[in-house]
Amino acid sequence: MAREQLVVLNALDVAKTQWYHFTAIVIAGMGFFTDAYDLFCISLVTKLLGRIYYTKPGAPKPGTLPPNVAAAVNGVALCGTLAGQLFFGWLGDKMGRKKVYGITLVLMVVCSLASGLSFGSSANGVMTTLCFFRFWLGFGIGGDYPLSATIMSEYANKKTRGAFIAAVFAMQGFGILAGGIVALIVSAAFDHAFKTPTYHENPAASLAPQADYIWRIILMFGAIPAGLTFYWRMKMPETARYTALVAKNAKQAASDMSKVLNVEIEVEEEKVQRMAQEPANSFGLFSKEFAKRHGLHLLGTTSTWFLLDIAFYSQNLFQKDIFSAINWIPPAATMNAIHEVFQIAKAQTLIALCSTVPGYWFTVALIDHLGRFFIQMMGFFFMTVFMFAIAIPYHHWTLKPNRIGFVVMYSLTFFFANFGPNATTFVVPAEIFPARLRSTCHGISAAAGKAGAIIGAFGFLYAAQNTDPKKTDAGYPPGIGVKWSLIVLGVINFIGMLFTLFVPESRGKSLEELSGENADENDGEKQAASPRTAPV
Template sequence: MSSKNLDVLNALDSARTQLYHFKAIVIAGMGFFTDASDLFCISTVSKLLGRRYYFDPTSNKPGKLPHIVKNFGYWSGLGCPRAVMGTLCFFRFWLGFGIGGDYPLSATIMSEYANKRTRGAFLAAVFAMQGVDPIFSTEPEADYVRRIVLMLGALPALLTYYWRMKMPETARYTALIEVNAKQAAADMGRVLDVEIQAEQEKLAQFKAANDYKLLSTEFFQCHGLHLIGTMTTWFLLDIAFYNQNLTQKGIFPTMGLTSSASAVSALGEMFETARAMFIIALLGTFPGYWFTVFFIEKIGRFYIQLVGFLMMSIFMLIIGVKYDYLNTKEHKWYFATLYGSTFFFANFGPNSTTFVLPAELFLTRVRSTCHALSAASGKAGAMISAFGVQNYTQDGDVNKIKKAMMFLAFTNMLGFCCTFLVTETKGKSLEEISGEDAGKSEAEMTHKPPTYRPEASWE
C-alpha cells in the first residue's frame, strides 16, 4: 500500500501554508527558547556565582568558580557554596530532562504538520528559536540578579506546557500508528483548512506493511546507516559547538569586548559579558540560523551540513595555527571575525541540519525515538567538550589551546565525512524518505550527493 493512495497523507503534503503552521513553529520553538535561555545565561550567572561564593580575601581578586564547579560536576555538601551549586545542578538536571524530551517532540510535531515543500524551513525555524534569547542587565544586588535571570527561564517553559496541552496529536501518528482515520481527520479539521477522508481499511494495510520496530533486522537494513549518520554528526558537532559557547567569556577580553574582572564590579562584568554575547549572537549566531531557514529548501540539508562542517574546520584550524598572532589586542578584530564565523557556519550548517535530518529520515513509528537517540549522542559530545577539552585548556596554556583548536578542527572534518551516511530529503514526503511509501528505503540506494534541482516556491 503506497502513501500516494492515502488521502490523509496527500492532504498534509500538499496543504497550503497556513496560520497554524506558524503557530506550530512558535509552540514547538518555545522549548528551544527555554534551552537557549539555559545555555547562554549560564556564562553570566557563573561569573556572579564565582564572585559571590568563591571570593579569596588573601589575594583581594574577584572570585571565580573552580573548574569542576563551573562544569556542574559538584553535587554534594551542605555548606553555602556547595548547597547553592548542588541545588543548581539538581534543577538543571530536570531542565535537561525536560529539554531532552522536547527536542524529539518539537522536531516530530513540526515535520509531521508541515507540507513537503516547506518542511525543512519550518523545522529550521523551530530550531532558530534558540537564537532569539533576550539579554537582561540591571544594577541591583548581584545575587538577586542571577536569581532573576534563572527564574525568567521558567516563563517560556510554562507557556510551552500550556500550548502543548491544547495541541492535537499529529494526523500522521493518529492515522498510521493508532490507525484511527476518523480522529486524524477531526484533529486536522480543528487546526488546518484541509479535507481528510477516513480510510480505515487502507490505513490498516499501510501499517501492516511498515510495522517493524527499532530493534529489528528490517530497521537496520533500511535505516541503520542513517541512524549512525545522524548520531555521529550530532555527537561530533557538539564537541566543537559547546566548546565555543563555554569558552566565550574567556575569549572576550582578548577581543577587547570585556574588561578584566578586577577592573569592574560584579554587575559591570555581567553587563559586559552579556553585551559581548549579544554582539557575537547578532553578527554570527542569529544570521546563521535564519540563513538556514531561508536557504534550506533551495540548497538542501546535505550541502548545508557539508559546507558548515568544512568551514568550521577551516576557521578553527586557522585559529589554532595562528593563535599566537591572533591572541593580541592589535589583531583582536581578525580574531573576532574568525571566531564569529565559526558560529555563523555552525548555525548555517550542522547545528541546524543535525536537528532537521533525524526528524525526516525515519519512519513514523520510531521518528521521535531516533531523533532522541541522535540528540542524546550530541549531548554526549557536549560532555566530552566540557570535561575533556575544557579541562585540558583550563590553565590557559597557549600550546594546549592551539592543540585543542586543531583537535576541534579534526572533529569537524570527521563530521564532514560522516555526513555522507545520510541522504538529501528536500522536496520529498516523509513516507518517500523513510521507505514507508513503496517498501524501498533511501538507505538501500547509493549514498551519493543528490543532484540539485529547483524546488517549488512557497505558497
C-alpha cells in the first residue's frame, strides 16, 4: 500500500505549469543545444579537413581523411561522452545535481574553444590535437545527459513531466539545425570573399588559404551558447527530491521549493528520516533488491538506447557520405573546398529543418497523451519500415529522377527517430529509478546509447565503403557497402522494437510511485514483477 507522499514532493507533482518550469527547460535545454551542436558539427567539416591536410599535389581528386583518421575524428567525442555519462551520472547522485552541473558546462566551453585552436606541425599532429580536445569536450557533454534529464524530471509536475523532459531533449534538434546554419553562413561568407576555382579547374588554387579558418570557427562557435547559460545554472536551487530523499535535509528542500513555487511548504524532518531508514529506500545499485525491482527496467532502457544510437548516429554523422553516394551532393572535384562545406551544410540543414526538429516537437506535444511506450514502439517500427524501403531497392534511388524520393524516405527515418525512441530513451530513465540512483542509472542507460553510437560511427564508416571496386568498374552503381549497411540498420531498429517490451510506461505517475520510494515492501515487489506498468 502506498504511503503518504512528502508535502514538498506532492506540491511539485500537482503544481500548475509555471514560469520556473520554462526557465528550467531553457537552462537545461541550452546545454543540450550545445551538446548536439558540438557532437554533430564535426560531420560538416570532415571533408574540408581531408582537403586541407590530406590532398596530395597533382592528385586527380581532392584528398579525404584516411578511414582510421576519419573514424577517430568522428568517434572520439562519443568515447568521451560515454565516459562522462558514467562518471557525472554517478557524481550527480553523490554530490548533488547542481554542484556537478556547472563543471560540465565549463568543460564544454573550454574544450569547444580548444578544438578550434588545434595545432600541430603535421596533418596527423593537428588531427591528434583535435581528437584530444574533442574527447574532453565529449566528457563534458556526457555529464549533461543524466544531470539535465534528472533535474528536469525532479522539477516537473507528474501531469506534464514527459513533455518538459522531452522539451529539454528537443533542443538537440535546434543544436543540429544551428550547426548547419552556422556552417552555411561561414562558408558562404568565405566563398564570396575568396572566389576560388573548382578542383577540376585548378587543383592548387581550389583550396583558399583561409579555408583553414572555416572549420575552426564552426567548432569554436559551440562555446557561445554554453557560456551564456552558466550564470543561470549556478542560480538554480538543488532539486527537492535530491535534498529531501538523498541528502535528507527536509528543511532545505521545503525552503528551496517554497521560493520556487511561491507557497509555504511544511517541513517534515521526522517523515524524511523515517523514509530514509526503510529497506525499500536503502538498497544499492549492485544489490539483489535492485535487480529484483529494477533489473528488467535497466535492461530495457540500456538495450533500446544502445540499439537506437547505432542507427541514429550512423545516419547523422555520415549522411554526407550517403548523399554523395546517390549524387545528391555534387562530386568533390567539381567544387572548391569552401563550396563543398556549403553544399554539405545545405543538405544537412534541410534534413534537420524538415524532419529532425519537427520529430522532437511532435514528441513534446504528444508524449503525455500517447505515452512513452507507444511512441517508442511506433518510432522503431517506422524507422524499420523506411530503412528497408530505401535500402532494399537502394540502386533504384541512386538514379537521378529518384533522388528526391530517397531524400524524403531518408528524412522520414529521422522524423520517426525523434518522434520515437531518440526522445523516449532519454525521458524514461529519468523517471523510473529511485532518487539516490536516478542520475547513475540514467548515465548508465545513456552510456549504453553512446556505446551504440561508437559502433555506428566506426562500423558504418568501414561498412559503407564500396565492398567490391571491380563491380563498380563493371558498371554497378557505387555504394554497394552503403546498401547493406542500411539493411543492417533496419534489422537493428526491428530488434529495438522487441527490447521496448522491457520498458515501463511512466505516464501520469509520481516519481516516487514509479520507483517504489513511497510504497511498502510488498508493493515494491509487485511493481518490479511487471516491466511495463500502465498508469492508473
